[in-house]
Amino acid sequence: MNASFIILSVSQLNTYVRSVLDADRRLSGVFVRGEISNFTNHYRSGHFYLTLKDENASIKAVMFKISAQRLKFMPYDGMKVIVIGRASIYDRDGQYQFYIEDMQPDGVGALHIAYEQLKEKLSLEGLFDEDKKRPLPKYPMRIGVVTSPTGAAIADIESILARRWPLAEIILYPVLVQGDVAPVQICKAIEYLNLNNCADVIIVGRGGGSIEELWAFNNENVARCVANSKIPVVSAVGHETDYTITDFASDLRAATPSAAAELVSPDITDTVAFVDGINYNMRTILNKKLADYKRRYEKAVSARALRVPMNIIEMKHLRLDFLNIKAIRAVKAVVNAKGYSFATLTAKLDSLSPLKVLARGYAIPSSQSGKIIMSEKTLSPGDDFNLQLNDGIINCKVLYKNS
Amino acid sequence: MKVNKTQETEFTFEEAMMRLEELVGKLENGETSLDEALKLFEEGAQLSKLCSRRLTDAEQKITTLSGISGNENINKG
Numbered sequence: 001m002n003a004s005f006i007i008l009s010v011s012q013l014n015t016y017v018r019s020v021l022d023a024d025r026r027l028s029g030v031f032v033r034g035e036i037s038n039f040t041n042h043y044r045s046g047h048f049y050l051t052l053k054d055e056n057a058s059i060k061a062v063m064f065k066i067s068a069q070r071l072k073f074m075p076y077d078g079m080k081v082i083v084i085g086r087a088s089i090y091d092r093d094g095q096y097q098f099y100i101e102d103m104q105p106d107g108v109g110a111l112h113i114a115y116e117q118l119k120e121k122l123s124l125e126g127l128f129d130e131d132k133k134r135p136l137p138k139y140p141m142r143i144g145v146v147t148s149p150t151g152a153a154i155a156d157i158e159s160i161l162a163r164r165w166p167l168a169e170i171i172l173y174p175v176l177v178q179g180d181v182a183p184v185q186i187c188k189a190i191e192y193l194n195l196n197n198c199a200d201v202i203i204v205g206r207g208g209g210s211i212e213e214l215w216a217f218n219n220e221n222v223a224r225c226v227a228n229s230k231i232p233v234v235s236a237v238g239h240e241t242d243y244t245i246t247d248f249a250s251d252l253r254a255a256t257p258s259a260a261a262e263l264v265s266p267d268i269t270d271t272v273a274f275v276d277g278i279n280y281n282m283r284t285i286l287n288k289k290l291a292d293y294k295r296r297y298e299k300a301v302s303a304r305a306l307r308v309p310m311n312i313i314e315m316k317h318l319r320l321d322f323l324n325i326k327a328i329r330a331v332k333a334v335v336n337a338k339g340y341s342f343a344t345l346t347a348k349l350d351s352l353s354p355l356k357v358l359a360r361g362y363a364i365p366s367s368q369s370g371k372i373i374m375s376e377k378t379l380s381p382g383d384d385f386n387l388q389l390n391d392g393i394i395n396c397k398v399l400y401k402n403s
Numbered sequence: 404m405k406v407n408k409t410q411e412t413e414f415t416f417e418e419a420m421m422r423l424e425e426l427v428g429k430l431e432n433g434e435t436s437l438d439e440a441l442k443l444f445e446e447g448a449q450l451s452k453l454c455s456r457r458l459t460d461a462e463q464k465i466t467t468l469s470g471i472s473g474n475e476n477i478n479k480g
Binding site for chain 2: 169
């Protein structure tokens with residue numbers, strides 16, 4: 001028989017196929033997306049055995065210990081993943097399979113990327129800018145709360161506000177806080193509260209959960225609603241380490257719903273003390289002022305001039321009278337000292353008056369110039385002179401002198 | 404609870420507190436006449452009485468809006 005056909009052994013066949021696959025660059029370092037099923041963690045060897053599938057096809061896969069031990073999570077059936085590796089066959093049994101070098105969760109990975117992208121986009125728009133943040137009211141009377149009506153969040157908020165600031169009315173707008181419908185409801189709630197001006201401040205949030213469960217608070221529309229709210233919004237999503245886009249868009253982030261309740265409210269005991277303090281201050285100031293005024297008034301009123309103002313005038317009168325009396329007495333004294341009565345003096349004075357002398361027959365000689373002639377020496381015979389008599393003046397001439 | 408009706412409608416709690424601080428500031432200033440001081444004090448005494456009362460009488464009130472339809476009768480400020 002002529003052997004012109006090449007007849008391979010099974011080993012040769014498998015080896016050949018394997019080399020064909022291995023030689024194809026496109027089959028190594030390739031990314032594949034699929035869902036895990038039939039997952040087995042082979043503890044003895046440390047290798048992972050699984051099936052990767054999509055709606056139409058599947059492939060067996062293995063992840064050797066050396067790669068598997070580097071994973072930060074434990075894969076499970078139903079988990080959506082993206083793997084990198086190569087497609088080949090196992091010589092021994094011809095089993096076509098995928099050799100996984102690395103694996104990452106598909107769903108969450110995509111979420112993380114979406115989160116980073118949205119955060120970047122809104123940040124560049126300025127939605128998170130500090131100067132967009134609104135200040136919280138100091139003494140809110142109505143506190144809006146947008147959360148699940150059955151969750152721990154609302155219970156915590158209510159109990160803290162009951163203790164701390166019972167004055168405020170809590171306005172609860174119940175919403176779903178996860179799932180596809182949640183973002184629509186959350187937006188509607190915030191818009192409603194704004195439109196009807198129902199609250200002085202709004203707390204929006206929910207209790208803790210996975211990134212998928214918190215996902216509604218990474219929604220773009222929710223972030224915009226929160227940023228645009230005229231009423232200040234405090235976000236309270238998940239736990240301390242959870243940051244969502246809503247937290248960046250809000251006017252203030254609270255680590256938890258309890259923290260939010262503390263942030264929006266003053267402490268009632270502090271406020272009572274403050275009001276009492278103001279009351280006390282006002283009274284003290286007023287009392288001091290009254291005391292000051294009283295002191296000033298009393299000082300003014302005690303001044304002597306003001307106390308008996310009429311006395312000044314009376315005093316002046318008295319002094320005048322006194323001086324009068326003094327003058328009169330002085331004159332009287334003089335008069336008495338001389339031994340004359342006033343009447344006698346005036347009589348004497350009267351008799352000494354030159355005019356009365358003239359009446360008795362005396363005459364007053366005077367020169368032409370009017371000067372009174374006192375001595376005969378002044379005149380010589382022939383001089384003209386005047387002689388004033390009681391009832392007139394005579395012009396005279398000196399005839400001769402008797403000297 | 405007898406409250407001065409005019410002040411109740413005129414002032415929110417926050418406005419009342421702000422006015423109180425303003426009044427005490429003016430009084431502390433020392434530049435007011437006795438007449439002005441008396442007027443300021445009177446207003447302040449009334450306001451602080453009002454605020455104190457609201458603080459001590461406080462009872463928490465919770466109103467739940469009806470979710471999506473949201474047509475509850477609420478205090479529209």
